[in-house]
Amino acid sequence: SQQGEEDPQALSIQEGENATMNCSYKTSINNLQWYRQNSGRGLVHLILIRSNEREKHSGRLRVTLDTSKKSSSLLITASRAADTASYFCAACSGAGSYQLTFGKGTKLSVIP
């Protein structure tokens, strides 16, 4: 069953605006990860936030995690046309932290 569920399914913004994507998950996690996928290509890891962390930054990315609500958000600031892609959250669970359960993704379009 799907663990991570992203919201919205699709998002269209102007270049320079901020983009926010949300993710909900169902069970206890070791960490939550966000990946980006350019059309039809492999996924690229963006950022990982551990279950004992509440917020993490990496460049123009900001991730928050609320374990009480089983939710996470990804904020991309000052978006660029090159940010156009699908973004997936992946809930990491299991002993040894091997199992990633992906959501269906948010398709982001950044209009120049």
Added chain:
Amino acid sequence: DADVTQTPRNRITKTGKRIMLECSQTKGHDRMYWYRQDPGLGLRLIYYSFDVKDINKGEISDGYSVSRQAQAKFSLSLESAIPNQTALYFCATSEVTADTQYFGPGTRLTVL
């Protein structure tokens, strides 16, 4: 050179045919994974391997088999392909001590 490679990149086959998808990695990682992605859906885990002698079923292993020929090679087989196995297939790797997974470029498989 890419760290995780998949062959073939595209394959069209007929119902009932046996097909093998191959994955090779130069990252030196012990853990390898096979996922499938269907349109509008996230990735689902088919099989995973922690080392050459440790292979495990994932969420959707029915109709698939795998072989871990060496640390660097992990193959996925469809013994008798059926149309609903048409999908994008990804191989991924990870270190034992880290949670991040590194994905190959994918194989687009069409079963007619």
